Amino acid sequence: MSMLTEEVSKQKMLETIHYMTENFPYRLAGSPCEAAASRYVTERLRQYGLEVENKEFYTYNSDPMYSKVTVLDPAMEIDSLPCAHIRATKPEGEVFELIYVGNGDYASYKDINVKGKMVLVEVSYAPPVPEKARIAYEMGAAGIMCMNWGNDEEVICRRGLKGVWGNPTEANFHCIPEIVGVGVTRGAGLKLKQLCLEGKKVEVKVTAIADRTWSIVHQPTAILRGNGKSDEFLLVCSHLDAWKPGVTCNATGNATTLEICRILSKHRQELDRDVYFVFWDGHEVAEAAGSTWFVDNNWDKLNKHCVCYMHIDSTGVKETELYEIKASEELLSFAKKNINDVLPELELRAMALKKIGDQSFMGIGVSSITQRKSFTKEYMEHAHGATLGWWNHTIEDGEDKCDPTALEEDTQATLKVLYDLATAKILPYDFSDKLSAFHTNVKKIADKFGDHMDFMDLEDNLQMVERQVAEIQSMADDLSEERAKLYNDFVKMVARQITNVTMTCADKYSQDSYGYTSLSYPVPLFADFERLVKLDPASLEYGLIKTQLVKNKNRINDALFTISCFADLYKRILCV
Template identity: 55%
Template sequence: MHVKGGDMENLKKILEEISLDQMMDRIHYMTENFPYRLSGSETEEKAARYVTNVMESYGMEAEMLEFDAYNSTPMESKVEIISPEKFQIDSLPCGHIRSTGKDGRDFEIVYVADGSISAYEEKDVRGKMVLVEVSYAPPVPEKAYIAAQMGAAGIMCMNWGNDEEVICHRALKSVWGNPTPQSLKEMPDLIGVGITRHAGLRIKKLCQGGEKVIAKVTAIADRRWSKVRQPYGIIRGNGESDEFMLVASHLDAWQPGVTCNATGNATTLELCRVLTRHREQLKRDIHVVFWNGHEIAEAAGSTWFLDHYWDLLNKKCIAYMHIDSTGVALTKKLEIKSSDELYSFARNNVKQMKEGELRIMTLKKIGDQSFMGIGIPSLCQRISFTEEDMEKAHGATLGWWNHTKEDGIDKCDPQILYQDTLIHAEFIYNFVNSDLLPYDFRRKFDQIEKNLYPLAEVYQEKVDFTDVLANLKEAKELVLGIQNNSASLAPSKRSDYNEFVKIVSHSLTNIFQTYGSKFDQDRYGHTNLTEPIPLLAEIKQLDKLEPSSLEYGLIETLVVRNKNRITDGLKTVIDFGKVYKKVLL
């Protein structure tokens, strides 16, 4: 990436103005005055109003959006093991559960490891409560969905970490964002509690001892529509372009919620303060939203924003950055997760870092990544734990204290927070000031080929891949041909080029990184999203089925239709590629 001398000087001034004191003051103020920021609560509204007022004080256009979210408030729980031993354990109720009532219920407990589909092989969990070890593979809402599909009546979530006697707040709502009449039917209707890792290991040992393990569980939470609020601000650039970058950070949090996500809020507000002071040096606008409904309502705020600002986002948004859990203590390695077309730009943004100091990977659809269906390229980054540290903590990627009462001010490292904020500021400034949108599709096509060709080779006799491979080849040649000549484009053609690469990014992201339609959302943590090509995830089931069986025919039909969706998306790229090739070259 070539940065002009004037731009470099402006960026240097911006970075010099970032204030650690300002950020630490924000963190202290929010966590001391709004310690409980769960969606729909009175303190959440106060926090939202505070953030909105802060953005206004910086000179931003700001408003507090209000909408209805399908929400839940966890209330109380109690767990007692009554056989083969008797003892009580501490617990917390999960959100979006079916309550037991005050008298509780008895359950047989069955241990199912990570709660993935394969963990249920040769296990009958119908009417029972499953004990799962918490991890992000799959996330808790998907563990709950799988448990419900297997006939379980309840789920008990054993915390990650090691010897820490803490319980993580969790929710079981597998529906991404607000439900529809159809998706509501798929939401798990389970009784659910969280417990410490120590207690979970004790119950696991009993389950593996050969005797039935019986627990009396009481868990109470509600499920309802509630009003929630999210601050929305705009930093207007110098008017050179009407495009914008979307930057967001979730506002709702479990008490005290320092690193999840007061630190992310502080980073975002400091970026607002400094970038607003330099708005005349910004060629594009920056839209900033503090999502609500991130924790229990599972990305309700970002999904609502997409639903209600669809046309604006579809036409004018050039990228999305989610800022979460910056400044986490004991972290050592910069982690960047990005859409493949942003990979080169993101890497160049931290070119001074050596490979061993950096972990960079393709971004999957998780968290508040609600914009992959529409196809907007995304990025999230933060200084994170090393692989060894995460392994020792049994998958606690954000620290064993994440979502617990122990997420206090001592879990924030001010110097790491400062470094995180510098990295975000540099990326945003350089990205919004790019004359040509810095999407690089070489890695995108390389990854698609890497994932698609092996499937085609293995399953060509079952499903004809000739059409999709031909379209992929033609799309790649057209897109890279135009991209490789972009440096020589006349200034009058830059706008046309930017429109073309947005079309390509929207089309490829939709068909290769999501499973549901672009107008809907995937189930939260959907197992298929972990596959190299989510739309073709079911093809592997054909290996286990008799070709003459009903099930084989059903899966084959599904796979062929999903393959056709990919083929059609590639055709869209080809059609626009042919038109823009004439216009640009």
């Protein structure tokens, strides 16, 4: 394997990045530039001998065109950019009172009336911007102004406010916030923040123009066939659409993906599993539209055969010092070991993966890994939450923001993870920590809210499943080829069942809204207990919420029962 990682060519990746930046600088989904970039990637994949198709489909899109922001008193005009998927203002602009609401989470609105006003929020991933917009709209705001992260850099991030994950349906179209939205520099935002905190009435005249329309986008898709020993496959993806010039988001990720494809294609006879490569479109503006379209149109195949999803985004970023892994808990130990093997000198930061980015596969329950070199905690705090650099999504994201050595290290580390997964006889899932943490979280919730609902059945089921899954996992070491396949089928089934009820609120066939607040709760399906306990038990709202919480507990119990039944069956088969 060390020889394989040595095949990574830093020069080839830098050439890819330069070519994309020079020839396809503004890869807005649905644009001619995006279409040309898709053709380029498709041809590259074809050169490596893969089964290739440049998929076309419609996505609900937006083109942010123009904005102007003028503060009325004291009179000043400030630089701005329109957000995507907004309610456009009248051409002559509209006047709003501006209200500062911190990071824009629910707590920020305590005792503040924002109805009909524009809120000023500080950009961060707590919550992500689309969720800030959704909350603002829910609170009655008519507009949102996003103050950039970073420090004194005079740059503005491009933003999308769609909120709805993937293409909307009749059931959730109304959830797209009908709200005006603009971005401003951090310096301008801090001045406005100070005016708001001084208690002055701050009024702004805003013109913000963006469209909303269905448009055709392109998604290069390729299959690298292995040696045919298994019908399973890995899914390896990076998003192709990007704001200009989009080097570290995401030409570097595209270069990493293409380089991994080039190398693995030369070793295809060593791969027991196929590898699917897809370059997502509709990531930036349409909120994971490409990955959601892929889920919807390949649901059965993914459910039956996909063993891991690897999302490759923002590799090779300059000034990064440690290695960060975000993975489904059942793959976390495996992923950490791989990094320690490839880059033992780097500090490692590893954590459970949450549903964000293009993690559109948690409803099905496909296990996932995403990893890259990252900034230290101190660096990100100094940059006020700029986890991908202050230049992310700005015109400053040029080739100088790529560190060639970091790019090489990122690609080598990810190549090893994928090769090991593609050749592993036994899938390296370990559910011990995941089930234990889930049980602990349920106990804490039961202790806190046990007066409102009986958790005894859920706790009993969790205890039983923990024991049963551990028993089968203990058999993994000495299985024959045939029984190894049965074991792998079992752990895939466990992932399908447990991920859906621990990482999502939506059902298996839908998506949560983007960055949905409840997903940060220890057990997302029980997040509404925090609302329930503040209500009168005789009230209408209490009854409605309580009914849904009971249904959510039944959903979890059903998943645990399915695991338990299959565990009993597979134990009998594997012990024969």
